[in-house]
Amino acid sequence: MNQQIENRSEIIEHQLINGLKVLTKEVHAAPVASSYIWYKVGSRNERPGLTGVSHWVEHMLFKGTPKFSKEELGRFIEGNGGRWNAFTSNDYTAYYETLPADKISVALALESDRMQNSVFDPEEVEAERTVILSEREGYENMPQFVLREEVQATAYKAHPYQWGIIGWPSDLKTMTRDDLYNYYRQRYVPNNATLVLVGDFDTADLMEQVETHFGALAPGEPIADPTTVEPEQRGERRVTVRKEGTLSYVAIVYHIPAAGHPDFYPLEVISTVLSMGKTSRFYRALVDKQLATSAYFYPDFSTDAGLAWAFAEAQVGVDPVTLERGLLDQIDCIQNDLLAETELEKAINQTEAHFIFSLDSVSNQAAQIGYYATVYDYKYLDTYLDNIRSVTREQIRETAQKYLTEDNRTVGYFQPTPPGHGGTSGADAPPALHHTGQPAFFRFGEGLRNE
Amino acid sequence: MSKQQSLTTRHVFDSGMTLLVQENHFNQTVAISGRLKAGSMYDPHDYYGLAAAVANMLTKGTENQTWEDIAETTESVGASLSALGSTETVSIEGRLLSKDFDRVLGVLNDILRAPNFPQEEIEKYRHQVHSWLKAWEDETDDVADRLLREAVYPDEHPYHWRVQGTEESVTRIEREALVDFHASYYRPDSLILAIVGDVDTQAVIEKIDAAMGDWKVNGEKPSFTIPSVEYGAKQVLVKPMMDKSQANIELGHKGIARTNPDFYTTNLMNAVLGGSAGIARLFGRVRDIQGLAYSVWSSFTPSMGEGLFHASAGVNPANVDKAISSILHEIELMKSDGITEEEFSDAQNLIVGNFALALETNRGLATVLLTAELYGLGLDYLEKHESIYRNITRAQVAAAAEKYLHPDLCSIAIAGPYREAQ
Numbered sequence: 001m002n003q004q005i006e007n008r009s010e011i012i013e014h015q016l017i018n019g020l021k022v023l024t025k026e027v028h029a030a031p032v033a034s035s036y037i038w039y040k041v042g043s044r045n046e047r048p049g050l051t052g053v054s055h056w057v058e059h060m061l062f063k064g065t066p067k068f069s070k071e072e073l074g075r076f077i078e079g080n081g082g083r084w085n086a087f088t089s090n091d092y093t094a095y096y097e098t099l100p101a102d103k104i105s106v107a108l109a110l111e112s113d114r115m116q117n118s119v120f121d122p123e124e125v126e127a128e129r130t131v132i133l134s135e136r137e138g139y140e141n142m143p144q145f146v147l148r149e150e151v152q153a154t155a156y157k158a159h160p161y162q163w164g165i166i167g168w169p170s171d172l173k174t175m176t177r178d179d180l181y182n183y184y185r186q187r188y189v190p191n192n193a194t195l196v197l198v199g200d201f202d203t204a205d206l207m208e209q210v211e212t213h214f215g216a217l218a219p220g221e222p223i224a225d226p227t228t229v230e231p232e233q234r235g236e237r238r239v240t241v242r243k244e245g246t247l248s249y250v251a252i253v254y255h256i257p258a259a260g261h262p263d264f265y266p267l268e269v270i271s272t273v274l275s276m277g278k279t280s281r282f283y284r285a286l287v288d289k290q291l292a293t294s295a296y297f298y299p300d301f302s303t304d305a306g307l308a309w310a311f312a313e314a315q316v317g318v319d320p321v322t323l324e325r326g327l328l329d330q331i332d333c334i335q336n337d338l339l340a341e342t343e344l345e346k347a348i349n350q351t352e353a354h355f356i357f358s359l360d361s362v363s364n365q366a367a368q369i370g371y372y373a374t375v376y377d378y379k380y381l382d383t384y385l386d387n388i389r390s391v392t393r394e395q396i397r398e399t400a401q402k403y404l405t406e407d408n409r410t411v412g413y414f415q416p417t418p419p420g421h422g423g424t425s426g427a428d429a430p431p432a433l434h435h436t437g438q439p440a441f442f443r444f445g446e447g448l449r450n451e
Numbered sequence: 452m453s454k455q456q457s458l459t460t461r462h463v464f465d466s467g468m469t470l471l472v473q474e475n476h477f478n479q480t481v482a483i484s485g486r487l488k489a490g491s492m493y494d495p496h497d498y499y500g501l502a503a504a505v506a507n508m509l510t511k512g513t514e515n516q517t518w519e520d521i522a523e524t525t526e527s528v529g530a531s532l533s534a535l536g537s538t539e540t541v542s543i544e545g546r547l548l549s550k551d552f553d554r555v556l557g558v559l560n561d562i563l564r565a566p567n568f569p570q571e572e573i574e575k576y577r578h579q580v581h582s583w584l585k586a587w588e589d590e591t592d593d594v595a596d597r598l599l600r601e602a603v604y605p606d607e608h609p610y611h612w613r614v615q616g617t618e619e620s621v622t623r624i625e626r627e628a629l630v631d632f633h634a635s636y637y638r639p640d641s642l643i644l645a646i647v648g649d650v651d652t653q654a655v656i657e658k659i660d661a662a663m664g665d666w667k668v669n670g671e672k673p674s675f676t677i678p679s680v681e682y683g684a685k686q687v688l689v690k691p692m693m694d695k696s697q698a699n700i701e702l703g704h705k706g707i708a709r710t711n712p713d714f715y716t717t718n719l720m721n722a723v724l725g726g727s728a729g730i731a732r733l734f735g736r737v738r739d740i741q742g743l744a745y746s747v748w749s750s751f752t753p754s755m756g757e758g759l760f761h762a763s764a765g766v767n768p769a770n771v772d773k774a775i776s777s778i779l780h781e782i783e784l785m786k787s788d789g790i791t792e793e794e795f796s797d798a799q800n801l802i803v804g805n806f807a808l809a810l811e812t813n814r815g816l817a818t819v820l821l822t823a824e825l826y827g828l829g830l831d832y833l834e835k836h837e838s839i840y841r842n843i844t845r846a847q848v849a850a851a852a853e854k855y856l857h858p859d860l861c862s863i864a865i866a867g868p869y870r871e872a873q
Contacts (some may be wrong), residue, residue, distance in 0.1 A: 029475075030477075030810070030811045063739075070739065071735065073729070074728065074729025074730055074735070075730055078727055078728070078729035078730050078797060078800075078801045079729075079730065079731055079797035079800050079801065080804065081801060081803055081805060081807065081808075082798045082805075082808075083805060083808055085728075089656035099804070100807060126742070127740065128742065129737075130742035130767070131742050131743075131744070131745050132745070134697065134743070134745040134765065134767055135769065136696075137755050137765075138696075138697045138745055138746065138765045140695070140697065141590070141591050141695045141696055141697050141765075168459060243694055244589075244694030244695075245589050245694075246585040246588060247582060247585055247586050247589070276526075278518070278519075278526065279523050279526045279527075290579075292577060293579060293583065293586070299665025313582075315578060315581075315582040316578070316581050316582040316585050339673035342527075346526060346527045349529040350526060351529075353528070353530065353547075354529060354547065356478060357480060359478070360478065360480065360812045360813065361811045361812050364672075365809075371455070395743065416589075417694075419693070419694070419850075420506010
């Protein structure tokens, strides 16, 4: 690969006295700047009874502060020509604004205010309760979501990753305003946040503004990480969901280590070999052979030990048993036989190109930097390509043998029943930030057409 | 968009093919995007899905290589190249590192000009479409969207039917029909290509000429006018899907062509009605105040013909009737009272600002260039865009709302765990 494709980060790290970490990167390609603030809080920090609280808090930060009403917040960004949204995942909650570069201070004013001054008006909490339940019901319409939720709950029995980011319906129905507000007050503190700024600005000037807006915020108590460690799985687990539908789905998940473990690099290469593009093994063996309409494999890159997911949607008339066999055959091949040299080279080329493409806008750069900074360490980006390039065929086989085993897996089926039969328990998986990223639940979808 | 941006170059080859090139040396990537006027509007009435099948099969084998060779050539260097049929055009999308330009151009030339539609691949495609159709019929939002289109556009109108056809029509598509369709509609004078990124403009023109210069047109260029439609009578269509949790609502009527000079005014009006989150009334009132729905929005679909105006929401089945009346009430208010001065300036800023953000990536810029060419907006559309929106008046927005919104003529489609009251 060319030397010119090296992508050293040029990120500058700053630390305010109150503990806020700020990462800046000047990019002068376009008159645009992006602000992402990442809080280290997500469903990982929740407990039974309060599942879904992180995501609901995120929604409440759009409801106003004593200084700015919710209408003013909306006008703040969009009325200045910007784009904004927020999303919550297992390990983080993030809020972003992308604006014309000369308006970026608007984002700083908004985020510094709502970090500590959001109101959580009881009436607003109740209005949002039905919105969140509606959001959940929308996901429940999709077999992929239903299967994913079931498989997670089966693969984990101790760690908070066992419940989904959206939370269980009974918790969403009973959680109180004070539950939400207390959770917010404790977690939304400068020492639990990373502010990422990328775009067309002068760093020294912008940092003065950051100091003005965020410098006076009081730090909070240090936040303890969850202590529960998922015990080792000692045998295959299986789960089936039956619900009205038309196609079958299969998910097979394996426990893998937390972000930062060196085995991640071979796992990423396995993901590329199995599911990136039409030359991938899943495409050839499952899609081309008319067993699946789509099939993918990816490892969660998460703060605590996560899962590697193999997931497939069946073609019409294909039962889950056949589909499972098809997925497992491909995983067996990775464990038994070394990749061809050319296949490894292709996977590395694909990973490199994908990495470059993923940094094509200031918004995407800020997202990547903040994601890695929050889940693990943003410096991961500096060495990422070198580490991928040094993966060997032997490492790939060993990694597959180590993690992708029968005893370490949970297999889930979605079995469709015809209409009228009821059941016992959307088009794509929830959006992922990076091809190895966790799903994230957004506050709102894309609406406006840029005509 | 680079601040030191060079101007876009527009070049029309002798063959009639149009090329738009924009250099952007921010990084070593290139976007190749194209629009070929060979969409499903050209489908014969007994062959719905034919155009989409041809587009899909471009990468499934040519006279010179198998589908596996095609995929290997692009993927081995981390590039991608795909073709997707829609109602009006076929979209070509490629993403590559600039060092691989010649390689990807070679594949593009081959798949556009020499697909050979292997019988085995046709059968796989049919099977795949059957699965897609089954999956879509299980998705409440997709079903509601289909029902609304069927209500608004008459049977033989291109916006009435699914681009992919039906199970029955796809089963009837034979190789000969694919070959004939390709011969008639895949022509250089129907193709617009946009190349944006780390390239040299002159070199791109020369390379494309060398690769594709011998592509000749055959016979008259096909033409098709999307038929104008009447505002139909209001219909209510319900598909009960009782094992789902949420009902999807789609309501609307015919909209406005992209080339209609009122399009911009209508788009500005819609930003306030339901085309955004922070400033839109549907989001602010139906979602935030009434708490009825997670997703609620509206759109005027930009199209060659009178594309759909629709409002969409996903709601709890108990709230279906309430959500419909709330949305219709907002449409009525917009029609009778227009927008406030504050909403007006916010919407202008939103559209102008978001347009600039969309130009930041190679792909985003290529898409805007193609839109401008396809609808004849002029090569200076990028420069004009802001003044187009700044020159609109609030009175014009009110007039557009009065002219193009008709709450009493909105058909309503509902799919989900809901049955009409007897």
